[in-house]
Amino acid sequence: MRIFRFSLLTLCLLLSSIISFTLYAANDWYRPPVAVSWYWQLNGTVNENHDVDLYNIDLFDSSAELIQRLQASDKKVICYFSAGSYEDWRPDADQFAEKDMGKTLSGWDNERWLDIRSTMVHQVLLRRLDLAVEKGCSGVALGEVDSYRTNTGFYFRQDDQLRFNHIMAEEAHQRGLAIGLVINADQVRELVDYFDFALNEQCFEYSQCSSYGAFIKNEKPVLNAEYRRIYVDDKEERNSMCQNALTLQFSSILLSKKLDGSLYKPCR
Template sequence: MAPVTGARARLETAALSFWVVVYCPPDGQTHKIDFPGVWMRAFVAVAGFVLQFSAGVGIAAADDWPTVPDGSLHWQLQGDIDVSGNIRVIDSDLFETTAEQVREWHAAGIFPICYINVGAVEEWNDDYGQFPKGVIGNPYWGWEGENWLDISRFDQFAHIMEVRLDLCREKGFLAIEPDNIDAYEADTTNKKTGFDLTRSDQVRYIGWLIEQAHARGLAIGQKNAAELVPDLIDRMDFALLESSYRFGFMDAFLSYVQMNKPVFAIEYIEEGVNPDRFCPEARKYGFQGVIAHVELDRKPENCP
């Protein structure tokens, strides 16, 4: 808070000068204007509040985060990353990516998105040991070493997510891809999280994540969770979909295109995607079509 205090002191001086200049009469003589202390204190308090937020503390002003380009996507979360070719956007893992890599992408004109797992925790995460045991739930089906988080009590690990968001920003990322924002849906199947999560739990948690990302000047996207589009479309900045063509939920994200927000639609080779069928559909919807390996460990192919 010291910088804000200093800013307030400078504001007080600037405000006094402003009033002297405005009220100096045309006779050229200097007159001292007795500005009421109560109004000065109010002015300094309000202006200090504005300075505090413009300095990146607290909630950022509306639209104070970058626009995600609607262009070719390189989505890779592990392995050596090769960004050669016509790449406009890259999405990579927070912990696997260095600040130097992000700087290189900036220099190449590539928009960097930071992948964060917000609905589950992985044993190999640098901060795994910081999560309270009580919020770590059942294994995430199909992914060894990954377990669901109790998002209904996200206040118990919110500080960890805030540190992750801070690290994204410090490394130079411009946006967030929050993974597993559909945890409540698992509790409607036999792949239970262990916490009996509800839709309202999910929306409340995602709303907090959106606020935290935007407060840091970071864009944030919707990852899958088609049923939540009505709740999120006005606050999210882009969408990233997995297997939307295969499972038939592309229609749910047309509203993103209508609001000029990019949609990146990924289909997996291991799931038998046919590029000759998928790519024309992606173009028809106005989506950026991407064909990738499910491990996300190598360079994907963008639809022409």
């Protein structure tokens, strides 16, 4: 029988690492406040000059140097990626198995739904969380996390989606990352305790904003992007929408639907 002997120093270092990691994972990640100011751009050269608290940018297309510059200017950086769909242009696209890819997303021929129950899918996504840490992101925002309501080519239950979202939130927090729930209005109440903020598109246009009130009640921000041209062209319409946003304590902004930086008007 082999006997393994560890020096006292080695044992102390090991215990210290475990304790430090546990405390870090339990407590130390960015928690954005209600009414945080923010900017969202996923396409084109990122405009670094907006006076906001938080930037939401693409995980893969944003360099560590860009993220460091934003952080150095006292901005938090949220890194966005799709957690529920396969995108064939991503550098890790070859890590997904064909059996885990379902139907094509409507309007996106090079994007397919993923089987969120698959351990192999989880492993790829966890590596993306590791990449977010490596690049210096303050947190992540995960797209396509409500696929259970869609004809994906797989048979998902509501509980499958909740389980997947719980896993991603817990894994993000273990890495010291904040995590945002992107466009999943129907499961807000079940997920609000796991996520640090919500990000939604067009909740005023589609009358869905009330679904996100649970985040505000839990002192977590709701980041809202609106794209209707009338909000840009008609000052009265814009002021009305923005007043509603301020009443709800939402962080609402007007953007181009291309998310390319060509339009940015905050409600503040």
